[in-house]
Amino acid sequence: MSELFAGIxxxxxxxxxxxxxxxxxxxxxxALPLAWYLSQTRSKLKPFLEAVTALPIVLPPxxxxxxxxxxxxxxxxxxxxxxxxFGIKLVFNFTGxxxxxxxxxxxxxxxxMQSGFESLNQNMLDASYVCGRSRWMTLLKVALPxxxxxxxxxxxxxxxxxVGEFGVVLMVGGSxxxxxxxxxxxxxEMVEIMDYRSAHIYSGMMLILSxxxxxxxxxxxxxxxxxxxxxx
Numbered sequence: 001m002s003e004l005f006a007g008i009x010x011x012x013x014x015x016x017x018x019x020x021x022x023x024x025x026x027x028x029x030x031a032l033p034l035a036w037y038l039s040q041t042r043s044k045l046k047p048f049l050e051a052v053t054a055l056p057i058v059l060p061p062x063x064x065x066x067x068x069x070x071x072x073x074x075x076x077x078x079x080x081x082x083x084x085x086f087g088i089k090l091v092f093n094f095t096g097x098x099x100x101x102x103x104x105x106x107x108x109x110x111x112x113m114q115s116g117f118e119s120l121n122q123n124m125l126d127a128s129y130v131c132g133r134s135r136w137m138t139l140l141k142v143a144l145p146x147x148x149x150x151x152x153x154x155x156x157x158x159x160x161x162x163v164g165e166f167g168v169v170l171m172v173g174g175s176x177x178x179x180x181x182x183x184x185x186x187x188x189e190m191v192e193i194m195d196y197r198s199a200h201i202y203s204g205m206m207l208i209l210s211x212x213x214x215x216x217x218x219x220x221x222x223x224x225x226x227x228x229x230x231x232x
Contacts (some may be wrong), residue, residue, distance in 0.1 A: 068100045096172045112146055
């Protein structure tokens with residue numbers, strides 16, 4: 001077994017997990033109020049906001065990566081401001097990867113939570129408002145505890161999706177060992193130099209991880225549904 005994994009570096013995987021963890025945490029905090037708003041609002045702008053949120057699903061990663069790269073580079077007002085004011089470069093480093101990943105994985109966090117909120121009994125939410133709770137307290141004390149499967153799906157799928165990113169992270173971060181060279185980029189480079197043995201091992205690990213993530217989501221949701229069925 002040790003001979004099989006000889007010469008295989010784990011650093012790209014550790015960097016991928018670090019990126020996925022940071023991105024998932026940031027998106028959970030930022031996407032929660034957005035998902036709650038989209039689930040409750042009757043504004044005419046709702047379809048527009050939903051379309052913007054879902055864009056990363058249908059937009060080619062190279063296109064999204066290009067616009068993020070431009071927006072964060074020194075040639076843009078945002079990139080120039082951060083570099084001149086704080087001395088922080090937002091491209092070709094881990095910070096840039098996190099920002100790009102948050103944009104790319106946003107719908108995978110928002111949509112499951114929004115669906116969970118929309119499935120709640122409106123009478124339960126109205127009762128919370130009647131008792132004097134604000135919308136924010138209703139979200140935290142009433143809505144969130146009742147959408148555990150949706151929350152679990154959002155968190156796990158977002159994490160797994162971020163681990164598997166390629167196009168966007170390559171455009172924004174490049175391939176700097178220990179800084180931006182994540183597992184998907186490492187696999188691409190192995191194939192380029194025809195190191196198929198290492199590519200097989202890396203790809204196999206990613207395949208197993210993806211399967212286990214999905215299996216865990218389905219098992220959790222099935223157990224939760226059975227539990228709910230037992231109370232009916």
